[in-house]
Each structure stands twice: as structure tokens, then as C-alpha cells.
Amino acid sequence: MLAIVLGSGLAITTTLYGSAGTYGDDQAAWWVSALIVVANAAPIAFRRRWPMSVAVVSALAFAATQVLHVPEVFLVNFTLFIPLYTVGAWCSDRVRAEVVRWVVIGGMFAWLFLAIAFGWAVPNALPNDDGGLIPPYIALSLLNIVINVIYFGAAWYAGNRAWASAVAKHQLDERTAELAAERERNAAQAVTIERVRIARELHDVVAHHVSLMGVQAGAARRVVDRDPEQATASLGVVEESARTAVEELRRMLGTLRSDHDDDGQRGDEHGDGPSTEGLGRIGELADSARTAGHPTEYVVVGDARDVPPTVSAVAYRIVQEAVTNVLKHAGPSARADVRVRYLDDGVEVEVTDDGHGERPPRTTAGSGLGHVGMRERVGAVGGRIEIGPRARGGYLVRAWLPTT
Template sequence: MQLLYSWFRRHPTVADAVWAGLLFLVCLLEGVSQLHTNRDHADTGGIPYPMTAFAVISVVLCVLLVLRRRYPDVTVGVAIAVGLAQVAFHWSPISADAALLVIAYTAAAFAHVWMSRLTLLVGTLAGPMFFYRFATGVDHRTLTNAVLSLIASSPFILSWVLGRLTRIRRAYYMELEDRAARLERERDAQAKVAVAAERARIARELHDVVAHNVSVMIVQADGASYVMDSSPEQAKQALGTIASTGRQALEEMRRLLGLLRSADSVGEYVPQPGVEQLPDLLEQVRTAGLPVAFSVEGEPRELPRGVELTAYRIVQEALTNARKHGGPEASATVRIRFEERSVEMLIEDNGRGASAQLARDGGEDGFGHGLIGMRERVGMVGGTLDAGPRDGGGFRINAVLPLAPSRRPSTAPST
């Protein structure tokens, strides 16, 4: 039964045709009965019922019942004309007139607004027209006539109201479907934005890993080749630094690539670096030939993971630029100051100043991943970044990262 009901809902015209067929059978039975009645009227000298009009009205109304969903405005207009013709020619109501109630429902549910309002007006007047045209022997007091007219019009009005409720419900469902489709589109757009943001984040991470570790390896390789003959022991130490730096870079790249894999495999990779790893980073930079002074001011505290990673990457990027562009006699200072609601980082070098222009162009590689990457990282945590040439030569980077109010102290990184 449920399958049959679902099938008819998917094929409403077929359902209307079935109901029209049943109504037509009723009209045939009424026509046979009316034919015998007309013969009796003829034998007694009475006025026979117009059978031609009966047949035409029955066929037209049944056909309109089938076509009412496909051509609602035309169907309603023809039905109104048929009803008015019956009243004008004094044709008594017949069984096929039951289709007029369905047409009134169709006008309110499917036709245009102006046709729906016209149908309501005609349906409201149908009772008075029927009452004064066909009723006989009725009390002609005004109140009684009004009540009887209202009763006669109520089937049309109720059919119209039911159709109006159907239209409202259909519009509500369409609005829900439109809203669901809009939300789905917004969800897809947000997913694309999230994917783009994740790709940008991974690109920044890869840039930081490659730029820092590869530059250390290049410096150590150049130094090893320079002292290979004169000081084999120093060359051996440089090669060891290259190997350890390469392993560190490989571990970080494995971690980043693990983010692109399934969630089950992400846990196999090392965690993201933070402030605690700064001493190892500074030692690596010093080994590569850049003297670095490190100081911590204020009371150290536990930082959110996003702020820790941002702080680590800013120091890493700044020291990488200083080592590559500061010159052979350059040195750098890193100062971290903990405030109640922020942590301030100041990285300065006294190099020859060439890094200033390179940083303005986007970093040491010229592809927009240096200073731009720093600004993106700082912006993601709601901080500010000030970068530019330092008085007296060199370059400075000052970053302020906001924090929540302090809850408990944390061990400061030592060098």
C-alpha cells in the first residue's frame, strides 16, 4: 500500500485521471437515470433536461480534473465559465459539479495569485447565486437568506482554504530545501577555505623547515670543504652537524606529511616544536657560525600550542635570514619578554643590512614566504609584527603575541 501511495505521489496526473474516471462513471449512471426521467417528462408533456448540456458539462469537468495540475490557470478559468453557464441557463447541479470543489482547491494551491483570489470571490458568490436561482419556497427574511447563502458557499470556501494551506506548506518545504541547499553550498565553501588554509599552513611549515635546515647544511658543507685538508677533525664535526640537521629536517617533514594522511597515522610523528625547543635551535644556529645571545624577561608561563609554534617559527625564520644575509661578522640577539596578557619577541642582528630589502620582498627566497609567512602566523593568533632595518645597521623583528591571563608559571627555556 505504501509503495502504491508513493507511486501516485510521483505521478499526480495519473491519480487525477483515476479520480476523474470514477467521477465519469458516476456521471454515466446519473445520465442513464436522467434519460429515463426526461422520457417520463416527455410522455407527460413536461420539460426534459438538456442531455447535450449534461454530457458536455460532465466531459469538460472530468477533463479539467485531469489537467488541473498541468494547466491550473486555464483549468480554473474554464471551470468558472462552466459554473456561471449552469446558473445562467438554469441548469440544475449534477454529479460532475463535485469537480468544481477540486478546482477551487487547485486555484488556491497551484494557480496564480490573481486567479486564486478570483476563485475565492466566485466561490463566495456561488452560494447566493445557487440559493436565489434554484431554491423555492424559502423564507425571504434577510438573516435567514444570508445564513443559507453562507452554508451553500462553505464547501467552496473550505476547499479554497485547504488549497491555500497546501500552497503555504509547499512554499515552506521549498524554503527548507533552498535553505538546505544553501547551507550545503556554504559548507562546501567553508571546507574549501579550510583546505586552502591548511595547505597554506603546511606550505609555511615546509618553508621554515627547508629554509632553516638546508641553509645550515649548506653552511656546514662549505666549511667542511674549506678545512677538509687543513683540519680533518673540524670537517668531521661539520659533517656530523650536516647529518644531525638532515635527520631533524626529515623528522619534521615526516610530521608535516603525516598531517595529509589518515588520523590513525598522525600520532606516529613528533609533536610540533615550541618555546622549549628554542635552546636546541639556538645551539644549531651557533654551530652554523652565527653567534646568538638569548634572554628571557618576566615570569615564564605556559603558552598555547599555536602561540608556541608561532614563536618558534618566527625566531627560526629571523635567525635564518640573519645567518644568510648578515655577513661573516654578524651576530644576533633574541629576547623574549612575558607580560600579563602577551609575550613579546625581539630578534635583532647587526649584519650588513641586505636582509632588509630581501625581507620586504618576502624573504630570502624571493617567493613571498619569509616576512609574509611571519605576518600570517602572527595574524592567526591575533598578534602584531613590526619588521624593518635597525638603527646602526642590521635588521630587527618585533612580534607581540596576545595571551590569556596567567594561571600558572612554566619553566623558562635556558641556553
């Protein structure tokens, strides 16, 4: 479209300049003018596909317009400016783009200087004595030089600016795409993390009570015929554990649904989130292990004191998971030891068992969420944890949690 518009304009202006007698008797024939019009306009249609070739062809057509005295001195300037601009704006090979533009511009200035030099051979171009500040021919030569500097400088600058703007837009689009992809990855990661967190919470809340219920239900089944009272007591423990599990699930789901409160901590719908499950309830975990038939000792070392709610909740969850593992893996009659130590710079919880039961040696087969959850919780508060078998038999879970 641009080539057609320029071609039509060149045909009109060439006809008008010809009718005005721009070159007088030296004017080119009409068919020469027609060919030059096509030579100037047609390359514009291919300027983005072959920008450097079009720039060279347009420069030659521009020169032919002047040499052959084709009566056009206006729009032909645009047919050279646009290809020079296109080289700067569209060529990805920046070195070749620089070379081609320098060659074209250098050739044009060489032609200009030759024309000025030959002009000095004309007698009336010599300096006169009419008292003017600058002789007419010198003034005209300087004016032509300034006009060409501005013309070619504008083409060069506009092309480079267009290229820089296109590169900046491309980089911005790439960064936008990268940010969008990063947001999608972060969203997917957040969903995965939330799923893992919910799975960990469910494991912590349910595993202990379900394990206790299973142990007591099995005990009730074995003694229901010969010791109904013991079977009734075991079923009572199952009932109590079921109530406790349901209550803790309700509290946990309320916590997961709630938003952060003003202190940046989560609380359930009644305001008593996980922070209430703290060090003060660890004795209940020891009692549940005794009820399940495991002789369990509970010892508190040091003077009890208030600790941050987060640390208290982490300590409770670690002991809960460790006691659950004793019920599940240590054997039906294994002994357990639960200790809480209040240290100067932290609190330490420890759960051990002797691993001696009526069943085969303990197995650690499971989902793996228990150990992972304990390590994640301890890491979240900047503590340390030790998990593994003891040299003299049994298993050890010991965690140190900072309180300062």
C-alpha cells in the same frame, strides 16, 4: 486521468438521475446533457496549465448544468471544487488568483440569493402557521447558504494550504541545496587550510636545518683542501642538522596524524608534540647560527617562568624562522642578536641582524610562507608581531605573546 474519471462518473450519474426523473418533463435532451458532461469534465485536464481560465469555464458549466436542467446534482460539485482549489494551489500570481476566486464565488452567491429571492414569489414558500420553529422555505434557504459557505470556504482554504505547503517545500529544498553547497565549500576550504598548515609546518621544520646544512656544506667545500679539520667540523654540523631535521619531521608527522587529546591540544605519538619546542630551546637556535659562522648573541631579559605550551611553541617557531632568514638572506658574516624578554603580561622574542655580509644587499625573495606563518601563529594566540628592515640596516622580527 482525472478528467476522464470525472467524465465517466458524470455520464453514469446523469443517466441515473435522468432515469429517476429528477427534473420531470423539464429535463434537458440527451445531447444537451452529453455536451454539459463534456463541458464540466474536459477543462479539468488543463487545470494546471491554465488554472484561472479553467475555473471560470467550470463555473459557467456548473451554472449551465442547473439552468438547462441537466439531471446531475452530485459529481458536478467536484468539477467546480477542483478548479477553485487549483487556482489557490497553483497560481503564482496570487493577486489574480484572489480576484478570480472572488469573482467566481461572488457570482455563485449572487445566483443563490437571486434564486432565494425568486423563490419567495411562490405562494407555498411563504411562512405558514403550522407551528414550526422556522418556516420551511427560510430553513431551506439558510441551509443552502451554509452549505455554499462551507463548500467554497473549503476550496479556498485547501488551495491556499497547498500553495503554502509547496512554497515551504521549495524554500526547504533551496535551503537544503544551499547547505549542501556550503558543506562542500567548507570541506574544500578545510582541505585548503590543512594543506597550508602542513606546508607551514614543513617550512618551519625543514627550512632552518636545510639552510644550516647548505651553509655548512658550502663552507666545507671551500676549505676541504687547505683545512680538513674545519671541513670535517662543518660536515659534522651538516650530519647533526640532518638528524635533527628528520627527527622533527617524524614528530611533526606524528602530530598531524594524531587526534585531539583530552585537553583539546595535539600531541605526537609519544606525547611530546610541538609544546616541547619552546622557549627553553631558543638557545639552541642561537648556537646553530654561531656554528654557521654568524656571530650571534643570545640574551634573556627578566626572570624565566612557565608560559602556556602554545605560546612557548609559537615563540620557538618565530625565532626559528627569523634565524633561518638570517642564514639565508643576511649574508655569510652578518651578526645576529636573539633576545627573550619575560614581561608582566607576556613574553617577547626578538631577532635582529646587521645585514652586513660579503654578498650583495640582502634579498627577501622566497615563498612568502615564512612571514605568513609567523603572522598566523602570533594571531592565533592573540599577540602582535613586527617584521621589517631596520633604519640603521639589517632586519628585525619582534613578537609579543600574551601569557595571561
